[in-house]
Amino acid sequence: MALELKDVAKIAHLARLQVTDAEIPAVTQRLSTILELIEQLQAAPTDGIEPMAHPTDAVQRLRPDVVTETDRRNDYQRIAPAVEDGLYLVPKVIE
Amino acid sequence: MHDKTLNGLADALATRQVSSVELTRHFLDRIKRFDPQLNSFITVTEAQALEQAAAADTARAAGKAGRLTGVPIAHKDIFCTTGVKTSCGSKMLDNFIAPYNATVVEKMNSAGLVMLGKTNMDEFAMGSSNESSFYGPVKNPWNTAYVPGGSSGGSAAAVAARLAPAATGTDTGGSIRQPASLSGITGLKPTYGRVSRWGMIAFASSLDQAGPMAQTAEDAALLLNVMAGFDERDSTSTNIEVPDYTATLNNSLEGLRIGLPKEFFGAGLDAGVEKCVQDAIREYEKLGAKIVEISLPNTHLSIPAYYVIAPAEASSNLSRFDGVRFGYRCKSPDNLEDLYKRSRGEGFGDEVKRRILIGTYALSAGYYDAYYLKAQKVRRLIKNDFDAAFAKVDVIMGPTAPHAGFKLGEKAANPVSMYLSDIYTISVNMAGLPGLSLPAGRADGLPVGLQIIGNYFDEARLLNVAHRYQQVTDWHTQLPAAFA
Numbered sequence: 045m046a047l048e049l050k051d052v053a054k055i056a057h058l059a060r061l062q063v064t065d066a067e068i069p070a071v072t073q074r075l076s077t078i079l080e081l082i083e084q085l086q087a088a089p090t091d092g093i094e095p096m097a098h099p100t101d102a103v104q105r106l107r108p109d110v111v112t113e114t115d116r117r118n119d120y121q122r123i124a125p126a127v128e129d130g131l132y133l134v135p136k137v138i139e
Numbered sequence: 140m141h142d143k144t145l146n147g148l149a150d151a152l153a154t155r156q157v158s159s160v161e162l163t164r165h166f167l168d169r170i171k172r173f174d175p176q177l178n179s180f181i182t183v184t185e186a187q188a189l190e191q192a193a194a195a196d197t198a199r200a201a202g203k204a205g206r207l208t209g210v211p212i213a214h215k216d217i218f219c220t221t222g223v224k225t226s227c228g229s230k231m232l233d234n235f236i237a238p239y240n241a242t243v244v245e246k247m248n249s250a251g252l253v254m255l256g257k258t259n260m261d262e263f264a265m266g267s268s269n270e271s272s273f274y275g276p277v278k279n280p281w282n283t284a285y286v287p288g289g290s291s292g293g294s295a296a297a298v299a300a301r302l303a304p305a306a307t308g309t310d311t312g313g314s315i316r317q318p319a320s321l322s323g324i325t326g327l328k329p330t331y332g333r334v335s336r337w338g339m340i341a342f343a344s345s346l347d348q349a350g351p352m353a354q355t356a357e358d359a360a361l362l363l364n365v366m367a368g369f370d371e372r373d374s375t376s377t378n379i380e381v382p383d384y385t386a387t388l389n390n391s392l393e394g395l396r397i398g399l400p401k402e403f404f405g406a407g408l409d410a411g412v413e414k415c416v417q418d419a420i421r422e423y424e425k426l427g428a429k430i431v432e433i434s435l436p437n438t439h440l441s442i443p444a445y446y447v448i449a450p451a452e453a454s455s456n457l458s459r460f461d462g463v464r465f466g467y468r469c470k471s472p473d474n475l476e477d478l479y480k481r482s483r484g485e486g487f488g489d490e491v492k493r494r495i496l497i498g499t500y501a502l503s504a505g506y507y508d509a510y511y512l513k514a515q516k517v518r519r520l521i522k523n524d525f526d527a528a529f530a531k532v533d534v535i536m537g538p539t540a541p542h543a544g545f546k547l548g549e550k551a552a553n554p555v556s557m558y559l560s561d562i563y564t565i566s567v568n569m570a571g572l573p574g575l576s577l578p579a580g581r582a583d584g585l586p587v588g589l590q591i592i593g594n595y596f597d598e599a600r601l602l603n604v605a606h607r608y609q610q611v612t613d614w615h616t617q618l619p620a621a622f623a
Contacts, residue, residue: 052496059454059499060461060476061492062484071496077555078497084443085513088520095515096522098345099331099571100595104374119238125468132463135474 046076140165141301142618145210145358148304152199152209159199159209163192163253166211170255170302173622177278179287179297181216182224183256191253198251207361208251213303215294216257217264218244218349219338227340228260228272228290231460231467231486241338242370243307243349250365255303259293262488263457264314264342266290267560270551271490278547279322280619281585285544288318294352295322299586300622305353305362309339311346312445313539313564316576319352320539320588323578325605325615326352327359330596331571332377334363335370343452344375346445346568355615356577356605360384363598379596387599388606393427395604396532402438403537403563411582416538419579419589419608423536426607431532435524440517441566442558447501447514448569453491454498460486493554522570529594534604538563539576539588567592575601578614586614 052072056063063071117130126133140162143151151157167185174180188211195209219225219237226232240248247254261271269277269292277292279285280300287296291308295318298306308315310328319326327350334349341347351362364385369378397420404413420430462468462482469485472478487495501510528535540560550557567574572592579589589608593601609615 047500051500055496055500055503058503059495060458060479060483061487061495062480063492063496064484071493074493074554075496075500077553078446078493078558079500081555081558082443082446082497082501082510082514085440085447085517086509088437088440088513088517090513090516090520093516093519095512096519097515098375099522100377102332102375102377105371107371116238120464123234123236123238123465125462125465134463135472135478137475 047072047079141169141304143304144354145207145304145361146355148210149206149361159192159195159253160189162209163188163211163255166255166303173300173302176283177280177296177300178275179259179277179293179300179302180213180256181226181228181259181274181293184223184254187223188253188255195251195253205250207365209253211253211255211304212247213255213258213294213297213306214244215260215291215307215309217260217309217340218307219340220244220254220257223257225257225340226273227264228262228274229487229491230273233273233467235466239338242335242372243339243366246365258297258306261290261292262491263340263453264290264309264311265453265490265494267313267317267557268545268550269293269318270547271488273488276547279544279585280622281323284546285585286321286547288321290314291352292318295319295324295326298322298324298352298354299619301618305351305358307349308352309347309349310568311342311449312568313561315350315352316539316564316574316588316590317561319576321544321586323586323614323617324352324354325356325359325575325577326350327363327575327598327601328567328573329363329367329598330573332375333573333596333598334366335368335373335376337370337372341456343449344456345452346449355609356575356602357385357388360388360602382599384599384602387603390603391427392423392604392607395428395534396431397423397428398431398433398528398532398535400433400435400438400528400535400537402435407541407562408538409542409582412538412541412543412587415580415582415587416536416589420536422608422611426611433528433532433535435528435566437517437520437524438562438566441521441569442562444514444517444521445565445569446497446558447510448518450494450498451501451511452498454495454502457491457495490554518569521566525570525572534600535592537590539590543582543585543587563590571595573598573601575605577605577608580614
């Protein structure tokens with residue numbers, strides 16, 4: 045299925061990924077080529093086949109509901125682009 | 140010293156022929172001298188390496204050395220390393236100093252191995268040529284006009300040129316085995332869940348698996364002994380016993396049933412590669428193995444299914460890179476949405492963006508069933524093929540890659556042609572099985588890998604089968620003349 049330019053603009057928005065107007069035609073063309081490859085799946089007979097999420101069909105382990113992690117806020121904030129008083133700074137969200 | 144295997148270096152340290160500091164200096168010198176030609180390292184951790192080496196020598200003098208104490212190793216730059224840049228080959232993480240060690244790194248440190256540095260890779264492990272790295276492509280030591288394979292291309296090239304005796308890698312669709320094949324080394328992707336994924340930057344979490352990249356199967360066994368095991372911090376880690384992978388290396392191959400899938404020897408396979416693989420199979424027959432023709436009829440669907448599942452998981456995993464908590468942030472954002480979009484748009488390279496977009500599309504409302512659910516069903520068909528095959532055979536063999544190598548830039552313009560070069564490796568990740576590539580000859584002067592696929596948690600047998608071949612052949616001992 046070929047994508048249209050507006051489809052790519054929408055997907056890019058959903059992914060919060062900037063794709064400039066100048067880039068969109070080339071990106072659309074390449075994504076369409078990849079989707080063409082993916083289309084081969086549609087011909088595969090899969091009636092009654094269980095979808096496979098994990099190679100050995102393992103289920104999620106549960107651990108006891110106790111605190112195991114120590115507070116490392118300072119370590120993690122040291123690598124942040126902008127922090128103040130232990131908070132992450134971003135552009136103003138609420139005017 | 141660099142002509143020795145990891146096992147040989149462990150012997151040299153144990154018998155005090157060399158100290159860890161001397162050995163570490165030797166490899167650091169080689170990196171300085173040769174890496175400008177290869178670009179296999181993103182970061183060389185000289186000061187820390189010499190400290191670790193001195194500590195290893197002290198431990199040995201105190202009688203506290205293990206088998207690999209003091210042996211140098213390189214880590215793919217996808218593993219978090221405390222206090223050291225962990226870039227994942229991306230501009231997004233060019234400023235990221237990891238605040239913790241990956242479990243694999245922690246285990247290597249505990250075993251006394253010395254980290255030489257962090258190796259180059261395709262950005263976020265997305266690629267088969269190492270050309271998508273923010274830090275530039277890696278060159279193949281056998282011919283620097285060619286790619287070393289990817290995504291663990293830096294690890295493969297560094298080991299092939301003996302800038303490191305061994306390295307770690309990760310494999311989501313072939314990223315250990317394909318560069319091992321193209322660069323002429325031995326690489327093992329263990330069973331999904333065998334090695335902890337904690338601290339390994341996530342690409343596609345249901346497929347990602349770490350493993351050793353080394354000169355020989357014996358070296359890979361020594362490293363897997365260190366790497367493997369249950370980790371409660373990895374929610375999909377498997378809690379089953381880890382055998383001593385070196386204990387069974389010399390087992391006889393008499394009566395071993397080798398399955399050859401007819402789908403691995405069809406159109407698209409280079410004649411030179413096929414000849415090497417057939418020659419290797421004849422060696423196995425001499426060692427007592429029996430050949431069984433098998434079929435993996437859904438092999439052709441593995442690439443389309445992978446290019447739904449892997450990008451879908453990637454689009455979710457890579458949503459954490461938002462320019463807020465760590466990593467790249469764009470300059471002067473207008474608002475929060477602009478901050479997200481431009482940080483991601485400027486921080487990610489083209490291939491990563493393509494996969495995020497494909498994954499986002501496949502998971503979006505109205506397309507989920509047609510793409511993601513369908514791909515998961517096909518994934519089950521691929522696994523069922525392998526289950527049926529392993530009812531009849533002990534291991535499966537074939538080529539690792541359809542060609543010996545390709546030139547830098549050759550496939551860069553066409554992503555799909557790059558994707559197709561993983562046709563023999565991707566189905567193994569889809570099924571979650573272990574697979575190994577070992578050097579089995581040359582085509583047009585470039586290394587060719589033989590792939591050996593095993594049943595779940597049968598790594599010991601893969602290493603045994605590979606080791607016995609390496610006892611009667613010498614492809615694995617050869618290194619490119621320019622790096623001798």
